[in-house]
Amino acid sequence: MTAPDGFALNQQTVRQWSLPDLVSGCVEAGVRSVGLWREPVRAYGPAAAARLLRAAGLDVSSLCRGGFLTAPGPAARTEALADNRAAVDEAAVLGAGTLVLVSGGLPPGSRDLAGARERVADALAELGPYAAACGVRLAIEPLHPMYASDRCVVSTLRQALDLAERFPADEVGVVVDTYHLWWDDTVAGELERAARGGRIAAFQLADWVTPLPEGVLLGRGQLGDGCVDLRWFHERVRAAGFTGPAEVEIFSERLWRRAGAEVLAEVLERYRAHVL
Numbered sequence: 602m603t604a605p606d607g608f609a610l611n612q613q614t615v616r617q618w619s620l621p622d623l624v625s626g627c628v629e630a631g632v633r634s635v636g637l638w639r640e641p642v643r644a645y646g647p648a649a650a651a652r653l654l655r656a657a658g659l660d661v662s663s664l665c666r667g668g669f670l671t672a673p674g675p676a677a678r679t680e681a682l683a684d685n686r687a688a689v690d691e692a693a694v695l696g697a698g699t700l701v702l703v704s705g706g707l708p709p710g711s712r713d714l715a716g717a718r719e720r721v722a723d724a725l726a727e728l729g730p731y732a733a734a735c736g737v738r739l740a741i742e743p744l745h746p747m748y749a750s751d752r753c754v755v756s757t758l759r760q761a762l763d764l765a766e767r768f769p770a771d772e773v774g775v776v777v778d779t780y781h782l783w784w785d786d787t788v789a790g791e792l793e794r795a796a797r798g799g800r801i802a803a804f805q806l807a808d809w810v811t812p813l814p815e816g817v818l819l820g821r822g823q824l825g826d827g828c829v830d831l832r833w834f835h836e837r838v839r840a841a842g843f844t845g846p847a848e849v850e851i852f853s854e855r856l857w858r859r860a861g862a863e864v865l866a867e868v869l870e871r872y873r874a875h876v877l
Contacts, residue, residue: 603631729772774802796841
């Protein structure tokens with residue numbers, strides 16, 4: 602059975618698969634688009650990965666991740682900017698038009714959220730033109746507030762848009778991830794705002810299960826197992842003019858312990874039942 606149009610599989614959902622296994626598994630299931638992560642791509646080699654994907658006819662919906670731009674001090678800033686330029690270069694080699702950015706958390710001992718967000722903006726001012734010249738769009742991903750201290754000081758779609766709208770839309774957009782945004786009662790209005798500016802660069806799907814089975818990082822739920830209205834998000838993101846694929850991105854030890862083909866088949870079944 603062929604995967605539905607507009608579906609993409611994020612590499613982390615089937616982390617147990619090597620990159621060649623991911624490619625062959627997606628081809629077998631009729632999946633035409635994949636979201637990739639830098640670590641396995643770098644281990645395989647970006648140019649070799651690009652050749653593998655092209656030979657299989659697979660598109661790359663996004664590359665994750667850049668970011669971590671909140672550290673103060675010139676040395677840390679220089680290092681972060683260099684790593685993000687490298688991430689842009691890798692995305693360009695893969696043909697990924699979107700590089701997902703996780704902004705970074707508070708530096709040790711800091712309580713200055715506003716200052717940390719300003720450092721993200723300063724970095725975007727330098728990285729945006731470089732990315733655009735490479736044919737890559739930076740995409741700010743707001744993460745659930747539980748990550749604000751150590752991983753991402755951008756917690757809401759409003760905060761992400763406040764940052765993105767300082768820059769041209771072809772340079773900086775935002776990520777809509779159901780796992781991170783389902784709780785926010787302002788998200789409908791912010792999706793309309795994103796639509797007006799053409800700011801949605803990526804759309805990702807996972808469910809929220811309580812209690813989180815493996816902690817905040819690895820506790821994402823299989824589609825339909827939790828409390829997120831996935832169909833509501835899908836309808837409104839499409840109404841907002843986003844035409845790219847919807848990536849299923851589930852960090853779950855439970856899924857990683859299973860056979861990858863079995864997980865993908867279940868994801869496709871759940872996607873049809875709970876998203877479309």
